[in-house]
Amino acid sequence: MARLLDALRLQIGLTGTKEGCGEGECGACSVLLNGELVNSCLTPLAHADGTDIVTIEGVASDEQLHVVQQAFIQCGGAQCGICTPGMVLAAMSLLARTPQPTEADIRAGLAGNLCRCTGYMRIFESVLEACRHLPPKL
Amino acid sequence: MRTPLHRYELTACDSLQDALAALAADPSARPFAGGTDLMVLMDAGHLPPGRYIDLWKVRELRDIDVTAEAVTLGALTTYTEVLKAEILRREFPMLGIAAAETGGIATQNRGTIGGNIANASPAADTPPALVAYDAELELVSSRGVRRVAYEKFHTGYKKMDLAPGELIARVRLPRGRKGWRDYYRKVGTRKAQAISKVCFAAAADVADGRVRDLRVALGSVAPTVVRCTATETTVRGHAVDDAVVVKAQRALASEIEPIDDIRSTAAYRLRVAQNVLREFLTRIRA
Ligand SMILES: Cc1cc2nc3c(=O)[nH]c(=O)nc-3n(C[C@H](O)[C@H](O)[C@H](O)COP(=O)(O)OP(=O)(O)OC[C@H]3O[C@@H](n4cnc5c(N)ncnc54)[C@H](O)[C@@H]3O)c2cc1C
Ligand code: FES
Ligand code: FES
Numbered sequence: 001m002a003r004l005l006d007a008l009r010l011q012i013g014l015t016g017t018k019e020g021c022g023e024g025e026c027g028a029c030s031v032l033l034n035g036e037l038v039n040s041c042l043t044p045l046a047h048a049d050g051t052d053i054v055t056i057e058g059v060a061s062d063e064q065l066h067v068v069q070q071a072f073i074q075c076g077g078a079q080c081g082i083c084t085p086g087m088v089l090a091a092m093s094l095l096a097r098t099p100q101p102t103e104a105d106i107r108a109g110l111a112g113n114l115c116r117c118t119g120y121m122r123i124f125e126s127v128l129e130a131c132r133h134l135p136p137k138l
Numbered sequence: 139m140r141t142p143l144h145r146y147e148l149t150a151c152d153s154l155q156d157a158l159a160a161l162a163a164d165p166s167a168r169p170f171a172g173g174t175d176l177m178v179l180m181d182a183g184h185l186p187p188g189r190y191i192d193l194w195k196v197r198e199l200r201d202i203d204v205t206a207e208a209v210t211l212g213a214l215t216t217y218t219e220v221l222k223a224e225i226l227r228r229e230f231p232m233l234g235i236a237a238a239e240t241g242g243i244a245t246q247n248r249g250t251i252g253g254n255i256a257n258a259s260p261a262a263d264t265p266p267a268l269v270a271y272d273a274e275l276e277l278v279s280s281r282g283v284r285r286v287a288y289e290k291f292h293t294g295y296k297k298m299d300l301a302p303g304e305l306i307a308r309v310r311l312p313r314g315r316k317g318w319r320d321y322y323r324k325v326g327t328r329k330a331q332a333i334s335k336v337c338f339a340a341a342a343d344v345a346d347g348r349v350r351d352l353r354v355a356l357g358s359v360a361p362t363v364v365r366c367t368a369t370e371t372t373v374r375g376h377a378v379d380d381a382v383v384v385k386a387q388r389a390l391a392s393e394i395e396p397i398d399d400i401r402s403t404a405a406y407r408l409r410v411a412q413n414v415l416r417e418f419l420t421r422i423r424a
Contacts, residue, residue: 001146001180001190023178025331030244036218039244042177044170046148047194093243111330112242 004048005029005040008055016056016085020114027113030086031055037093039112056085059092067133068092068126077126079117086113091127099134101127145187146180154198154278154307160191161303162280167191169305171214172248174241175257199252199307202226208313210276213252213306218243220251230311232267232322232339239263239324242331252306255288258296258362261401263324265292265363266339269355270320271311279304292362318343321418325410327401334358335402338414342422347377349422354415359394359407368393369415378423386419387412 005022008014008031020028022041029041032054059066068091071077078084087110094101094109101109106127115123148170151157161167170176170190179185193199199214202223209225217237220226227234240246240254240263254264255275265288273288280303288309292298300306320341326332337357343350352373354366368389376382396407 001143001148003143003177022181024174024241024245027242027244036247037244038247041181042174042248044148044173044177044192046150046192047173090243108238108330109243112244 002045003041004031004033004038004043004045004053007045007048008040008053014055014057018082018085020082025112025114026083027086027090027110028083030089030113032089032093035093035096037090037112054089056088059088066092068095068130071130071133072123072126075122075126075129077118077123083113083115083117087115087123091130094127095130095134100131103128143180146185147189148192149189150192151196154196157191157193157196157305158278158280158303161305164189165302169193169256171250171253172216174245174249175253175259193252193305199305203308206313209311211251211309211311213255213308214250215252215309217241217246217249217251221246229313229315230267230271232270232320232341233264235322236263236267236324236339239326239330245331251309255291255309256298256300256306258292258298260295260361260363261334261337261358262363263334263337263357266337266355266357267322268309268311269363269365270339270341270353271315272353274310274312275306276308276310277304278307283307285310289365295361315341317345319422321421323414323417325414333401336396336407336410336414338411338418340415340418342373342418344422349373349376349378354390354418356394356411359396359411361395364394366390366393373419378419383416383419387415390415 008017018028020026024039024042029039030037031040034051068088090110090113098105106124149160167189170192199212201212203210204225217240220233220237254262268288275286275288275291277284286299318341323338324334325336326334340354342352352370354369357363369386372385372389396404398404
């Protein structure tokens with residue numbers, strides 16, 4: 001058995017995915033697996049077989065940051081940055097499911113991602129800011 | 139210190155038959171579903187080295203099946219799938235509430251109902267709802283299928299009526315709950331990602347001001363989930379008034395055994411359980 005987290009960080013060298021707790025509590029290791037948010041520290045590598053995985057390294061396109069990343073910078077949603085990759089992916093997963101989230105939706109969507117620096121309000125603001133820049137749903 | 143995970147072997151299976159054969163061939167092997175309980179234990183070195191049979195890709199354990207009599211969930215149904223199922227939202231809403239209050243989104247995407255049951259934590263959040271809904275489990279092994287009332291499944295702390303080589307295949311919820319009113323309340327330190335201090339699920343069939351029938355079940359207040367039959371008896375057949383509430387609260391104290399632990403104290407748990415019971419009875423009285 002191996003963890004998806006270790007395959008990403010140690011074998012492929014994608015160190016944007018962080019390890020905070022290693023037990024599912026903090027969300028620093030969040031990635032999208034077939035579009036769904038998972039904690040890669042609790043995901044056996046075997047379960048990633050044949051799936052499509054997005055880590056934080058795959059979020060920006062070319063030189064253009066994703067609107068969620070842009071919003072985190074603009075609103076001061078990141079300080080030390082350890083939680084940020086997971087927060088950005090959790091926010092993207094939320095916005096894919098709920099493009100116009102309420103504050104309660106944002107709190108629930110990010111509930112599994114802990115931050116020790118920002119106090120969360122700026123993170124929630126970042127997500128709201130990102131909504132304003134998302135292309136309207138067709 | 140992290141434990142090297144190569145001490146654990148994960149055997150892939152494509153079908154239920156594969157999984158049952160693998161379990162029969164190695165009596166020490168254990169099932170592995172979403173891993174949200176197991177990976178934590180493995181990483182901390184709390185499990186002996188050994189083999190796990192991976193159910194994750196076993197299709198037969200994933201469907202939600204609806205007949206006139208029952209809604210049946212495959213054991214691999216995740217919390218996210220519970221939340222998406224319209225029929226559950228309509229007829230068994232407490233399961234969705236439990237699912238939404240389990241961990242965060244990432245845990246809900248991977249954690250399964252079968253894993254929640256078989257992990258047998260006294261603090262798990264779906265068991266009280268399953269008891270209140272009179273759920274029945276379908277257990278399968280290479281020897282065949284048997285059914286157990288969920289209420290009877292947990293026999294002691296982390297003990298259950300599950301033989302080696304046997305899997306939880308499905309969870310059956312009997313329909314025909316028209317008119318029943320549900321009440322679910324999880325009390326933890328935080329709204330999300332917290333383990334319950336008290337978890338309460340109840341349902342009542344109220345007609346003409348009287349409680350014709352009811353179920354009351356609690357988690358986190360005993361070695362297993364408890365169906366509180368003495369409490370039910372004080373209420374069944376009566377119109378809820380203050381005297382009934384007091385009797386019910388007293389009965390509840392006689393049939394739960396809360397303890398002091400890192401999350402809470404026995405006294406707090408008893409008090410909260412009684413208060414939540416009162417809230418439920420007040421709701422069905424209105
Ligand atoms: C951050 C975090 C938060 C959590 N929050 C909550 C919470 O709020 N409430 C709560 O109740 N739980 C919570 N949990 C615990 C866990 O997510 C649930 O118990 C989950 O439902 C377990 O399912 P799984 O598929 O991941 O189980 P696994 O870890 O794969 O397995 C758990 C146990 O069940 C056995 N098993 C699994 N499937 C079967 C089967 N079909 N037949 C027989 N045995 C089987 C395994 O052998 C193992 O012993 C949390 C976990 C984490 C990491
Ligand atoms: S490192 Fe995976 S949840 Fe904390
Ligand atoms: S910015 Fe430091 S943990 Fe969130």
